[in-house]
Amino acid sequence: MxxxxxxxxxxxxxxxxxxxxxxxxxxxxxxxxxxxxxxxxLRRTGVVTDSHQQLLTLTVDKTTxxxxxxxxxxxxxxxxxxxxxxxxxxxxxxxxxxxxxVGDEVFRFLLLTVLAxxxxxxxxGKAGRGAGDPDETS
Amino acid sequence: xxxxxxxxxxAHLVVGAALCCMIIIAVFPYRLEYAAHVIAGIGLAGIVVGxxxxxxxDRNGMSIDWRVALxxxxxxxxxxxxxxxxxxxxxxxxxxxxxxxxxxxxxxxxQSGWEVLPTERPGRVRLAVSGALIVGIxxxxxxxxxxxxxxxxxxxx
Numbered sequence: 001m002x003x004x005x006x007x008x009x010x011x012x013x014x015x016x017x018x019x020x021x022x023x024x025x026x027x028x029x030x031x032x033x034x035x036x037x038x039x040x041x042l043r044r045t046g047v048v049t050d051s052h053q054q055l056l057t058l059t060v061d062k063t064t065x066x067x068x069x070x071x072x073x074x075x076x077x078x079x080x081x082x083x084x085x086x087x088x089x090x091x092x093x094x095x096x097x098x099x100x101x102v103g104d105e106v107f108r109f110l111l112l113t114v115l116a117x118x119x120x121x122x123x124x125g126k127a128g129r130g131a132g133d134p135d136e137t138s
Numbered sequence: 139x140x141x142x143x144x145x146x147x148x149a150h151l152v153v154g155a156a157l158c159c160m161i162i163i164a165v166f167p168y169r170l171e172y173a174a175h176v177i178a179g180i181g182l183a184g185i186v187v188g189x190x191x192x193x194x195x196d197r198n199g200m201s202i203d204w205r206v207a208l209x210x211x212x213x214x215x216x217x218x219x220x221x222x223x224x225x226x227x228x229x230x231x232x233x234x235x236x237x238x239x240x241x242x243x244x245x246x247x248x249q250s251g252w253e254v255l256p257t258e259r260p261g262r263v264r265l266a267v268s269g270a271l272i273v274g275i276x277x278x279x280x281x282x283x284x285x286x287x288x289x290x291x292x293x294x295x
Contacts, residue, residue, distance in 0.1 A: 009204055013245060016211060020239040027232045054168060108165050115161070116243060123250035124202075 010124045017120045021113025028105040031055070031068040037085040038065075045073055068103035147248065147255050148184075148268035154247030155180040155272050158240070159279075170284045175233050178221075178276030179214050179240020180247065184269025186213040187248050188262040191255065202249040214241030226280060240276075244269075 029035070040061035048055040048066060058065045058072055060081055075081075075092065083090035088100045155177045162173040187202075190209045218237035222229045248255060256262050 006203075009202070009207060012204075013207060013242060017239070017242050017246075020235050020242060023235045024232060024239070027235070105166070105169075112162065112165055116239065120242065120246045123246050 010121070013124055014117055014120045017117045018113065021109065021116060024109040025106055025113065028068070028103060028109050031066050031105070032088075032100050032102045033058075033065060033067055033069075033083070033090070034088050034100055034102070035086060036065065036083070038081050038083045038090060040081060042075055042077055042079050042081055044077065045075070047073075068105060069101055071098075145264060147251060147261065147265045150251035151180065151184045151244065151247055151265065151268055152272065154243070154250075155275075158243055158247075170287060171233070171280055172236050174276045174280035174284070175218070175236035176240035176243065176276075177279070178273045179218070179237040179242075180244035181240075181269040181272030181274075181276060182214045182217050182237070183210045183241045183244025183248065184272060185266045186210045186241075186269075187245070187255075188264075188266030188269060191257070191262060202245060202252070207245055210241050210245050211238065214238050214244075226277075 038060055040063070042058065042060055044057075044059040044064075046057040046059075048057060054068060054070065056067045056070060056073055058067050058075075075098070079092050080094060081090055081092060082094060083100075090098050090100060092098055158180060159173050159177050162176055163170065166172050186209050187206060190206050215234065215238050218234040219229070221237070222233050226233065256265055
């Protein structure tokens with residue numbers, strides 16, 4: 001069975017794929033702003049190039065966030081933004097609620113992670129099943 | 139024996155990279171840099187596997203083992219960070235993770251075709267050269283091709 005991928009390595013590759021996919025999903029999720037605590041004044045908004053105008057930047061005081069909700073482009077510069085961490089609502093000027101949404105890239109990355117993990121498990125198992133070389137056992 | 143003969147592993151890697159690229163573009167049609175980083179990672183995996191699987195490590199041939207797997211993941215991660223710090227920057231966690239994911243997919247693609255993985259130097263050189271070619275295609279997709287596609291596809295001008 002020298003050509004077999006050991007079960008441990010097979011599981012290791014799948015876990016590595018899951019970890020990489022988890023980081024991708026987390027980064028995409030962070031673009032909803034939901035995980036962040038924000039308390040400051042909106043200084044600038046912008047667009048990330050090469051993103052088909054789907055990814056914006058929001059600079060609050062000295063911190064710049066990437067945001068995948070295009071509605072934030074409508075927030076007026078100079079407004080005070082407050083939000084608690086893990087809350088899906090931020091307040092503009094302390095009173096007007098702005099509901100945050102999870103972007104569709106989160107679900108796309110989730111789909112790709114499931115596909116990649118399935119492919120990793122199925123394709124690395126192929127060698128194990130066919131590993132017995134008749135010439136070596138005779 | 140592969141129908142592609144001595145180019146079996148290289149053909150395997152190229153076809154796998156093309157399939158991955160098409161799937162990612164289908165899922166993220168407006169984020170071509172994701173596909174670019176993933177296929178660059180696949181190409182880097184080809185280079186690292188071609189580089190690391192030589193010698194008389196295994197008298198019966200070769201397969202992916204922990205040494206090769208860790209070399210691929212480590213090599214691709216370092217290359218991804220180094221690339222983002224220099225040529226393809228600024229440093230972006232998602233770019234590096236996409237490249238590492240590509241490296242893992244390259245590992246999976248090559249392991250799925252373990253029976254055609256080369257053990258002699260010429261075959262390993264072919265695999266590494268194919269990997270370098272795929273990295274080049276990823277780079278082209280990241281910059282010139284993306285700019286071209288942006289103008290004719292995204293904006294229709």
